[in-house]
Amino acid sequence: MKLFTAEQIRALDRYTIEHEPIASIDLMERAAQAFTDWFVQHYPASRPVAIFCGMGNNGGDGLAIARLLQAQRYTVQCFVMKLKAQGSDDFETNLQRLQELTTVTLLERAEQLPVALPDDALLIDALFGSGLDRPVEGFPAQLIQFLNRTKLPTVAVDIASGLFADRPNGSGDVIVKPEATFSFQFPKLAFLLPGNAQYVGEWYVGDIGLHPEVIQQTETSWFYTDAAAARALLQPRTRFSHKGNFGRALLIAGSYGKIGAAVLSAHACLRAGAGLTSALIPQCGYKIMQTALPEVMVMTAGSNKKIVSDFPPLGAYDAIGVGPGLGKDFKTAKALGGLIEKMISPMVIDADAINLTAENQAWLAKLPRQSIFTPHPKEFERLVGPVANDYERLARAKEFAQRYQCVIVLKGAYTAVVLWNGEVHFNTTGNPGMAKGGSGDALTGILTALLAQEYDSATAAKLGVYLHGAAGDLAAQHNGMIAMTATDLIEQLGHAFEQLNHA
Ligand SMILES: NC(=O)C1=CN([C@@H]2O[C@H](COP(=O)(O)OP(=O)(O)OC[C@H]3O[C@@H](n4cnc5c(N)ncnc54)[C@H](OP(=O)(O)O)[C@@H]3O)[C@@H](O)[C@H]2O)[C@H](O)CC1
Ligand SMILES: [K+]
Numbered sequence: 001m002k003l004f005t006a007e008q009i010r011a012l013d014r015y016t017i018e019h020e021p022i023a024s025i026d027l028m029e030r031a032a033q034a035f036t037d038w039f040v041q042h043y044p045a046s047r048p049v050a051i052f053c054g055m056g057n058n059g060g061d062g063l064a065i066a067r068l069l070q071a072q073r074y075t076v077q078c079f080v081m082k083l084k085a086q087g088s089d090d091f092e093t094n095l096q097r098l099q100e101l102t103t104v105t106l107l108e109r110a111e112q113l114p115v116a117l118p119d120d121a122l123l124i125d126a127l128f129g130s131g132l133d134r135p136v137e138g139f140p141a142q143l144i145q146f147l148n149r150t151k152l153p154t155v156a157v158d159i160a161s162g163l164f165a166d167r168p169n170g171s172g173d174v175i176v177k178p179e180a181t182f183s184f185q186f187p188k189l190a191f192l193l194p195g196n197a198q199y200v201g202e203w204y205v206g207d208i209g210l211h212p213e214v215i216q217q218t219e220t221s222w223f224y225t226d227a228a229a230a231r232a233l234l235q236p237r238t239r240f241s242h243k244g245n246f247g248r249a250l251l252i253a254g255s256y257g258k259i260g261a262a263v264l265s266a267h268a269c270l271r272a273g274a275g276l277t278s279a280l281i282p283q284c285g286y287k288i289m290q291t292a293l294p295e296v297m298v299m300t301a302g303s304n305k306k307i308v309s310d311f312p313p314l315g316a317y318d319a320i321g322v323g324p325g326l327g328k329d330f331k332t333a334k335a336l337g338g339l340i341e342k343m344i345s346p347m348v349i350d351a352d353a354i355n356l357t358a359e360n361q362a363w364l365a366k367l368p369r370q371s372i373f374t375p376h377p378k379e380f381e382r383l384v385g386p387v388a389n390d391y392e393r394l395a396r397a398k399e400f401a402q403r404y405q406c407v408i409v410l411k412g413a414y415t416a417v418v419l420w421n422g423e424v425h426f427n428t429t430g431n432p433g434m435a436k437g438g439s440g441d442a443l444t445g446i447l448t449a450l451l452a453q454e455y456d457s458a459t460a461a462k463l464g465v466y467l468h469g470a471a472g473d474l475a476a477q478h479n480g481m482i483a484m485t486a487t488d489l490i491e492q493l494g495h496a497f498e499q500l501n502h503a
Helices: 006-019 024-042 059-071 087-098 138-150 192-198 212-217 226-231 258-269 283-292 330-342 350-358 361-366 377-384 390-404 438-454 457-479 485-492 493-501
Strands: 047-053 076-081 104-107 123-126 154-157 180-184 202-204 223-226 250-251 275-282 297-300 319-322 347-349 407-410 417-418 424-427
Touching: 006 024, 006 212, 024 059, 024 087, 024 202, 047 059, 047 457, 059 087, 059 123, 076 138, 087 104, 154 223, 154 390, 180 297, 192 417, 202 297, 202 319, 212 407, 223 226, 223 417, 223 457, 226 493, 250 258, 250 347, 250 438, 250 493, 258 275, 258 424, 258 485, 258 493, 275 283, 283 297, 330 350, 330 361, 347 350, 350 361, 350 438, 361 390, 361 485, 377 407, 390 407, 390 424, 407 457, 407 485, 417 457, 424 457, 438 457, 438 485, 457 485, 485 493
Parallel strands: 047 076, 047 123, 076 104, 123 154, 154 180, 180 202, 223 424, 250 275, 250 319, 275 297, 319 347
Antiparallel strands: 407 417, 417 424
């Protein structure tokens, strides 16, 4: 699914108004109706509602929502933050429509705050939407601070007031903190960035019928992978396949005390459908791996029993994943440098293999094209240096992916798959229960398995990250977010594949 900037969304609105055709006031009514339908499903009419409106189209939506909720028998108080004499045309029309039915309170000065609100009130924030073009200051900032201080459950219309849809906010910016955001047609880029979590809450998207033709034609480099998008990436396994078709995968992983990381990644590789899974691990892990996973073929390498070094020739493998629990011994580093130089097919590079690459940047130029890096934010900064915010992190990942023709999987709440062609695909599956040791090892195994099955790197990364999150969601359902482990996640992979097959 595509994501657009605020400016692109404005252009999509205009095109829809002209070509559907639909009057702009009717498009606003459609948006307000979509919000209201959703709101009625989520919040009971027994709770009083207080709606705070600005004077642009976001405020216009708020006024229309006030009218529609009143028709659904909600008790509604409506406030307009009056910053200027005249609002947008559609705002003015909706103000008139509402004032024919009820009184609207104008808020113009700080002295009018605090506003008295019932203890069980639900707040709707329609002060600013995607038209916000500067940080909020003065009276509007005081009003937002007041709303936040009430701690009453707040729902944002389209986007929390004060939050920029597609560019960074300053650290001191005043922004509404909603428990939920109901957005029109598309999630905003800002919703997918970890630093904005408290300014988004749960987000929902309502279809308001923007013109499908123009959505299809409008180019973007931002996407998100939902079930439909992931489903389209899945290759059918034919009945004539035998283990040779599904590729030979190799994990190079583990060091003394971290053999578990090797076991987890190999386990996930098996469950993600690799035909033959092998592991190259230190001698100290031999029995552990053979016992834990009889399906895995095990090799050990190097005279030091605690680490892997001196890799044997590895040309027989279709895909190699390297890094989980590997450690950073200089002998391991030397072997990894040699491997990177020889390999021609894409590799998955995780954990200590990322850290070692960060310390040996000359390897980057020799890296097999379309290799996949899977850094968490700290590992990413080791690779590229410090970054100031989520937007800069994405920009740097794009630059890096383009320069080295690789894929960067930026792990986080909405893991971002950044491709060498500049595209960014945000994942939509997963949950906080996955923020635990072992989750990343599982992802490396999954990605290596998909590469071995001849998925290209971009597809493997998007699909693998989706499945990893979907399996995590199933593990959370069965074991709870607190108790779930990486092994639970791996054991749900089969169900995650099935679920996707039937999506
Ligand atoms: N397809 C859709 O998504 C639809 C969306 N709708 C809704 O429309 C808004 C966007 O409406 P818009 O009128 O463009 O913008 P806002 O309502 O967000 O803001 C209006 C004006 O507010 C002023 N502004 C901006 N920043 C600040 C600030 N920091 N402090 C004070 N004032 C500010 C600015 O006007 P100025 O004259 O003061 O410069 C803005 O123009 C979208 O979010 C949806 O809710 C439609 O209803 C239907 C389709
Ligand atoms: K808003």
